[in-house]
Structures are given as C-alpha cells and as structure tokens.
Amino acid sequence: MSAPSDKSPESGPNDVPKAVVSRLSLYLRELQHLLHDGSRTTSSTQLGSLLGLTDAQVRKDLAYFGQFGHPGIGYHCDELVREIKQILGTNHPWPVALVGVGNLGRALLGHRGFSHQGFQVVAAFDVDPTKVGRKIIGIPVYGLDELPRVVKEKGIRLGIVAVPPTSAQEAADRLVAAGVDGVLNFASVTLTLPKNVSTVGVDLAMELEQLAFAVANRRE
Amino acid sequence: MSAPSDKSPESGPNDVPKAVVSRLSLYLRELQHLLHDGSRTTSSTQLGSLLGLTDAQVRKDLAYFGQFGHPGIGYHCDELVREIKQILGTNHPWPVALVGVGNLGRALLGHRGFSHQGFQVVAAFDVDPTKVGRKIIGIPVYGLDELPRVVKEKGIRLGIVAVPPTSAQEAADRLVAAGVDGVLNFASVTLTLPKNVSTVGVDLAMELEQLAFAVANRRE
DNA sequence: CTATGTGAAGTGTTTCACAGCC
DNA sequence: GGCTGTGAAACACTTCACATAG
Numbered sequence: 001m002s003a004p005s006d007k008s009p010e011s012g013p014n015d016v017p018k019a020v021v022s023r024l025s026l027y028l029r030e031l032q033h034l035l036h037d038g039s040r041t042t043s044s045t046q047l048g049s050l051l052g053l054t055d056a057q058v059r060k061d062l063a064y065f066g067q068f069g070h071p072g073i074g075y076h077c078d079e080l081v082r083e084i085k086q087i088l089g090t091n092h093p094w095p096v097a098l099v100g101v102g103n104l105g106r107a108l109l110g111h112r113g114f115s116h117q118g119f120q121v122v123a124a125f126d127v128d129p130t131k132v133g134r135k136i137i138g139i140p141v142y143g144l145d146e147l148p149r150v151v152k153e154k155g156i157r158l159g160i161v162a163v164p165p166t167s168a169q170e171a172a173d174r175l176v177a178a179g180v181d182g183v184l185n186f187a188s189v190t191l192t193l194p195k196n197v198s199t200v201g202v203d204l205a206m207e208l209e210q211l212a213f214a215v216a217n218r219r220e
Numbered sequence: 221m222s223a224p225s226d227k228s229p230e231s232g233p234n235d236v237p238k239a240v241v242s243r244l245s246l247y248l249r250e251l252q253h254l255l256h257d258g259s260r261t262t263s264s265t266q267l268g269s270l271l272g273l274t275d276a277q278v279r280k281d282l283a284y285f286g287q288f289g290h291p292g293i294g295y296h297c298d299e300l301v302r303e304i305k306q307i308l309g310t311n312h313p314w315p316v317a318l319v320g321v322g323n324l325g326r327a328l329l330g331h332r333g334f335s336h337q338g339f340q341v342v343a344a345f346d347v348d349p350t351k352v353g354r355k356i357i358g359i360p361v362y363g364l365d366e367l368p369r370v371v372k373e374k375g376i377r378l379g380i381v382a383v384p385p386t387s388a389q390e391a392a393d394r395l396v397a398a399g400v401d402g403v404l405n406f407a408s409v410t411l412t413l414p415k416n417v418s419t420v421g422v423d424l425a426m427e428l429e430q431l432a433f434a435v436a437n438r439r440e
Numbered sequence: 441c442t443a444t445g446t447g448a449a450g451t452g453t454t455t456c457a458c459a460g461c462c
Numbered sequence: 463g464g465c466t467g468t469g470a471a472a473c474a475c476t477t478c479a480c481a482t483a484g
Contacts, residue, residue: 017452020453022426025429026410026426029408029409043464050410051410052410054455054456056455056457057453059468060454060468070466072466075466088433089433089436090432094428104331106323106327111324112384116425117429158431158435181435181438183431184431188249196438198438199431200427200428200431202424203249203333204328205331205334205337207422208339210245211378211402211403212308213244213308213309215378237475263442263443274476274478276477276479277476277477279443279444282444283444283445287445289444291442291443291444291483291484292442292483294443295444
C-alpha cells in the first residue's frame, strides 16, 4: 500500500501550485499562436523555448492534469488547447460585470483579448448618473443598485473593479453581495473579501516598479 | 572559514528572489496607505496581516536589503517608504514612452497610479497619422520614426507597448532600437528581446483566466 | 514585554535523468 | 532517431524559534 491513494477522490485538482496554473495560461496563448501559424503539433521543447522555460517544466506542469502527450510525436495543438481550456474552465463563456466606467473601465469594455478567451463583459456599473442608462460599445451601463438584479439575471460570476482606490473596497463588497464569486481588482489596494471569493489584483504601477527595479539593477 | 564569503563584493543586490521584489511593491503601497491614514509606525506583524503574509516573511524580505527596523518599536513608515523607493529605484522620477494610443493606451496615458509612483508618460507614439501631432491629456503623440530622437532627448529608459498583438514585437523592437532598457508589454504575446533589456508582461485575459480557474475549482 | 534579524528546519518547486513508447 | 511521463536529486523559498535590542 505504498501508493499515494489519496490522490484526489473526485475529479478536482487536488493542490496545484499557483505558478503552474499561470503557466497554463501561457501555454494556451502560445498554442493558439502556433495553431494560427499553421502548426498542428508541438513538443515540450518547442513550447518551452518559446516561453523561456525548460522542456521538463512544461511536461511536469501538464502532468498535473493528465497525460496529453504522444511519445515520439509531442502534443497535438488543438487537442492541448481544448484540454487546457477545460482545466481553466474557459471551454464555455463567462459573462463578466465591470464596475467603474472611467478611463480604464472603458478600455476594458472594448478589450478584444477578453472575448477572444471567452470572457464577455455583459454589464457595466457606475455611480455617475450621467453615464447610467447609456450604452458604451454596445454594453449597457447601470447604477450600482441594480447590481444584484443584473448579476442574477445574466448569471454573472466574475466582476472587474476599475474604480479609484478609495471606492474599490466598497465596489468589491457590492459585487460580492450581488453574488459574484471572483473579483479582478485594478485598484491599488488589497481587498478584504470573504475567503469563498477569489481575488486577483493587477496594479499597473507595481508592474512598472518591477520593471524599474530590473532596469536599475542590471549588470551591477 | 565556514562563512560564505562570496556574499556580494559590491553593493548590488546579489540574487534577490523575484517574489521578494514584487512583495516590496506591495509593502510600499501598504505603507503609503498607512501613512495617509496617519500611522507613523508599523510592525512586520501588522504589515503582514494587512497583506496576508506572515510576519517572518516581511522581516526576511526586508532583511535582503538592510536593517530598517527598530527592535521593540517596529518600522517607521516614512523611513521604510524612502528605503523601499531607493531599492526599487523610484526615489527619482522615470520618464516613460508609450507606444499605441488605442483604447488601452489612452487609459494608460491618464492613469493616476503611474505618476503617483514616480512614472511620467512623457511621450506617446502611434502609426495612425490622424493621431500624430495631436496632444492627448497633455501628452504629445509622435510618429514611430521619431522614437529614437524623442527617447534620447527626454532621457527615456522605459517603454510601454499597448498595440495589437501582431504589432507588438515590432513596437518593442523599435523601442529597444531607440535605446529603451525596459519594456512593459500589454499585448498577448511573449516578446523576444535582447537579454540586456528587461521585460514585464501583463495579459489582462490571462488574469481573468486565473480568476476563472480559481472560481471553477473552489471547494470541490 | 514588544519587536527585529537570522541561522536552522521544513516545505515546495524545478531540474535531472532515464524507462517506456512511437 | 525523437518524445513523453515520472521518481529522485537539487535547489529555492518560507516558516520556525530564539538570541538580541529597546
């Protein structure tokens, strides 16, 4: 009985390192480019070198979820794309709510990359009454009090916070109260949310800081 | 002679884990909020719990760069802010070039968070001749052929790529050719650049994918 | 008593290297 | 020949726990 029988009684991914999941997105993106460029098949070596990773890393990452490769051949691009989408949950579309129709919010409303990966921003929300009731890029703008109704009606599970830092916590709270399960936060604050709600934070200034550090510390 | 004498002959940060640097940005942001809220001092315990980290982690991270704390007291917020800015290199402002004045580009031009952390977008570039020559939010838009001159004149070292994926590699190449040392890339492609140039990639759809995965795999 | 800084222990992730397969 | 999947080794990071300082 030396076998690790507690693998994962149900089909759930027992405990996958977060870094692995984020590389999964990278693999997916690269595979889609390869497909678009006419490749039907690829290998862990090719995929890795395109992304600056080792071949072993690519294989180990994918092995967390199953056996998708074909020895001697490699991976079929379309097959692997389907598998990864299945794992990430993007094999079917996600309706998304956006809170905050400012500069950044409007840019996100029109962002092609979202719909390309199966995310549809189907409703926007703002406190500004001059924006409420209008449509922007075909997407209706509601007042925040309509959040619960619209979230329910459209089956929305993901919300994007694109408001100023001072309003971000409240915006997130209202999204959660309306029934959203995950929040993508663009405000430069750490949100405090119930732990049954997932959060991803993107701070654009922080990204530039990381870049500045890297540049300032090159070569010694 | 058991001491690891090869610590770091010069003052350069020998090999700091990348995760540490990114938490440094987190500490900075939280310290600025604490200062704004009137705190003069904090502790590794407080800072950690605000960010969901252990106290030991906070202390270890900071210890990579020096001894900034006061036993029995904690850390002086303003002092630590100065130190972290010094480490990140944001104790003096960075002029930044932006390539691509589309939806996202315009949002980035007006992004308050950048200037708040010492980044000034001082020039924008686009291929569209109807945009060139105008000013957007006070920032002049140039043609791409003016990149080398403007980068040199304004002492720009960082560039932001906010163009469609198919043009991203070329935009980055031209930034690098113009003399930029670091690129923040918003296009959903992995850039191939000389290794003396630093890159940070932000893919908004990837962030939503990570969120979707987390939501789809809760509780099980 | 509070809080830092740090070696040592513990945990997690990546790389290695090879058996097995096409 | 080429390539995957995977235990085992190597490496990196985090947590523990305590000596030290105010």
